[in-house]
């Protein structure tokens with residue numbers, strides 16, 4: 001299968017490319033710089049520029065592009081970049097493929113579990129849960145809506161509402177590890193909030209599952225089936241690293257250091273992958289212990 005991927009240089013995109021290629025698929029990368037090889041297509045999502053004809057013959061598209069959430073303090077300007085980079089990329093891509101005479105069969109467009117907003121406590125959240133409120137929920141709503149041109153062109157569009165991808169190579173865990181390795185990690189803001197996460201391997205397997213699943217549409221939560229509280233995740237991580245002493249980190253300290261980005265760490269989201277499981281997807285790493293072990297390997 002010919003598969004086009006945006007955001008392909010990122011944590012998930014790099015692993016997805018490797019997995020697709022290893023399984024005999026041909027990967028076309030949409031790159032925001034000059035093309036350097038025949039498998040690259042230059043695009044400028046901020047300016048809405050993409051020569052759609054270059055995507056002729058592509059069967060599936062995976063859209064992962066977006067400015068990193070953990071890379072800068074969330075100033076008003078950076079919050080705009082977080083939103084606009086996702087919305088512009090998705091709209092540019094969806095418009096381009098919608099205009100093709102032979103469009104791709106499926107667009108898998110990334111979203112986040114933050115779409116469900118806060119205030120859920122220990123309630124179990126599946127895809128029937130309505131979208132919530134708050135900055136990231138609003139970003140996710142606009143991000144998903146930006147794929148509308150593809151839906152209107154009868155392309156099967158599904159949204160992967162993904163939990164925190166656990167890997168040593170990037171994301172939340174990579175930022176936590178240095179402190180935990182020093183024995184200085186601990187539960188965040190009381191630790192009672194539920195964390196929903198997924199191993200990098202299962203995140204990639206889920207994306208591949210969905211591009212191969214004929215007829216997938218709408219939201220799919222991409223999380224391990226057994227989310228746990230932040231305190232429990234902390235215990236599992238400390239045990240795996242053989243660092244039993246853990247210091248709690250009060251929310252005030254987090255807010256002082258990280259600013260508004262703290263919202264993402266203290267929100268309680270107990271999200272389950274109901275639609276993925278119903279479609280037959282089996283997680284290789286279903287719980288915190290397996291996810292942490294796979295991330296540390």
Ligand SMILES: NC(=O)c1ccc[n+]([C@@H]2O[C@H](COP(=O)([O-])OP(=O)(O)OC[C@H]3O[C@@H](n4cnc5c(N)ncnc54)[C@H](OP(=O)(O)O)[C@@H]3O)[C@@H](O)[C@H]2O)c1
Nearest residue numbers: 007008009010011012065066067068085162163164165171
């Ligand atoms: N990692 C997680 O835990 C996690 C969890 C849930 C959802 N997600 C979402 O999944 C997507 C991919 O995640 P990731 O962890 O692989 O992210 P990542 O490592 O930050 O990679 C994102 C990629 O997006 C492209 N990009 C960066 N800035 C951009 C901008 N201003 N405009 C357009 N494209 C830009 C870059 O690829 P190019 O340079 O190749 O264009 C970058 O490598 C993101 O949208 C993220 O929010 C991630």
